[in-house]
Amino acid sequence: MNPIQKQDTEIQNELYAKFFHGLSNPTRFRIVEILLDGEKTVSELVDMLSVTxxxxxxxxxxxxxxGYVSSKQDGKYVIYRMTDERVRTIVQLAKEMVSDNAAHISQCTRM
Amino acid sequence: MNPIQKQDTEIQNELYAKFFHGLSNPTRFRIVEILLDGEKTVSELVDMLSVTxxxxxxxxxxxxxxGYVSSKQDGKYVIYRMTDERVRTIVQLAKEMVSDNAAHISQCTRM
DNA sequence: ATCATATATTTAGATATATAAATATATGTA
DNA sequence: TACATATATTTATATATCTAAATATATGAT
Known part of the structure; x- marks a missing residue:
């Protein structure tokens, strides 16, 4: 693998890592869960989420x-919804894995 | 939803977020990719990864x-391998989504 | 135009995570 | 036992991320 290709791979890995970073925060994960159940305005999300x-x-x-969500203006509201149904599968598989490994994960102190 | 249930949900969300945090670092993502292709010793990974x-x-x-990987001692080596095939699907779906949204993600500066 | 509401952005400070180096532990071998 | 190699852990520091508050912008109503 030449240096240029190697660099491309590193850039790709940073993209993938950044993608998963989207789901690596409890509030963002919860937002994704809520939106998987149907579109919501920002106000509705604020009411559901006990954050500012x-x-x-x-x-x-x-x-x-x-690339998880998209938005559209609706009067003075902005409605957000999931962009891609593949997220549903990703989340579902993750939940299954976590429920099989919950004891371990809760003890994870590294990084 | 009573306060106790709410707290449970929050703890669950933190678990899910922590799970995805595992894939939210370029080096860890690369390790997962490598191990999806077959088990490796730590030394082999070090040789492939330009990190200490x-x-x-x-x-x-x-x-x-x-819960992504497990390990077994093999003489003075320790061999790591993927624990769960569901990761393969998660990674594949993520890659597909990223390739459909690469332009956006690369510009992401928030959080 | 003015005002109220909804949403977006910015800022500073706190917390978490990553990095590199040093050190510790564990295993096999002479 | 002493030594070499493989892996794990710790430490200090740098960087990134999160949080909360303040502020800015945009939309609709009066």
């Missing part, structure tokens, strides 16, 4: 850039 | 606690 509106908007921006 | 041996061991410890 600013945080919700920031998390949504993160999820949007990562 | 200490880092590789730490990343492996993280992946192990999160």
């Amino acid at each position: 509106q600013g945080q919700v908007s920031n998390h949504l921006a993160c999820l949007k850039w990562c | 041996q200490g880092q590789v061991s730490n990343h492996l410890a993280c992946l192990k606690w999160c």
